Amino acid sequence: MSQSAPPPQPPQSGPVDGSPYAKDEPAGAPYPPQPGAFAPAPAPVAPARNNLVVGLVAALGAAVLAAALYGVVIGVTKHEIGYAAVGVGFVIGLAAGKAGGRNPVLPIAAIVLALASVYFGQLVGEAMIGAKATGLSFTQVFFDHFSVVQKAWKADSDPLTFLFFALAGFAAFSATRKAAH
Template identity: 55%
Template sequence: MSQPVPPPGNPYAQGAPGQQPAGQNPFAPGAPQQPAGQNPFGQAPDGQNPFGAYPPAPAPRRNNIGLGILAAVVAALVTAGIYGAVLGGVEVEIGWAAVGVGFAVGFAAGKVGGTNPVLPIVSAVLALGAVYLGQLVGIAVFASKEFGLSFTELFFQQFGMLTDAWNEGKDAMTFLFLALGPVAAFSGARKAGASD
C-alpha cells in the first residue's frame, strides 16, 4: 500500500518549517507545542486574519437632526391616526394610548436623529400635536359612525365643527392626555438617542 501524496502548498505537509508533520496527533505527548504567548487563532504571519474578514465595525453615532425631525413627523401622523381610530372605536379616552403616541414620536426621532439635544424638544411639541390631532380624528370617527357620514368628508370639510366639538367636550382628562404625550416623547427621544 502506498502513502498518499499531500497536495502542493499544504502547510501541514511533511517538512514544512514549524508545522506538525502530516498524520501525527498534535496533542500527543512529545508533539511540538505552540510557542508560549502566541495565539494559534490570531493574526497570520503576514498580518492577515486567517479566518476571513473581521466583523464590521459598529455604525458611527448618528446626529442628523433633519432626519430625526422627519422621522418624528411621520411617526406623529401615523400614531395620531391610530390613536384617533382607537378613541373613535371605543368612544373613551385612554391614557396609555396617549403615552404610546408620545413615546413612538420620541423614539423615532432619537433612533434616526441620534443624540441631538433639540430632538427631545421637537418630539414633545410634535407629540402634543399628534395627541390633539388624534383626539380630533377620534371625534370624526365617532361622528361618522353615529350620523352615517363619510369620515373623509367630515374630517376635511367640516374641520371647524370637529374643533368646536373638541372644545365642548374637553375636560381635565383631555389636558392630562395632552400632557402625557409630550412627556413620553421627550423621554423616548432621549432614551433612543442614548441607546444608539
C-alpha cells in the same frame, strides 16, 4: 569554500504537529482554534448620529402614523385612552432619538410633535364618532365640517384630556433622550 544560506521559506499554513485545525488558521497564530468555535460577527455599522433632519423626518412620520392610530382607537372605543397617548409620545420620541441621535433640538421637537399628534388623533376620533352618528363619511365630517369637529373636541375636553397631552409630551422627551444614547 563559501557557503550560501538557503533562501527564506514562506510560513507554512498546513497542519503543524498533526493538528487538523492548524490549516484553517493563518501562519503565526499563537493557538489553533478550538473545536466548535466561530469567528466573532463583525460589528454592526453605527447609524449617523446627531443628524437633525433625519430625526425630524422620522419623528414627523411617526407622528402622522401615531395620530391616525390614536384616532382610530378613540373612534372605535369612544373613549380617550391614556396609555395610547403615552404610546404616541413614546413612538415619536423613539423615532427621533434613534434616527437623529443626540441633537439637543430633537427632544423639544418630539414634544411638539407628540402634542400635535395627540390633538389630531383626538380630532380623528371625534370625526369618526360624528361620522357614525350622522351617517356621513369620515372624510366629509373631517374635511368639510372641521370646525364642527373642533367644537365637539372642545365640548368633550376635560382635565383628563390635558393630562394625556402632558403624558405624551413627557414620554416623547424621555424616549428621545434614552434612544439617542
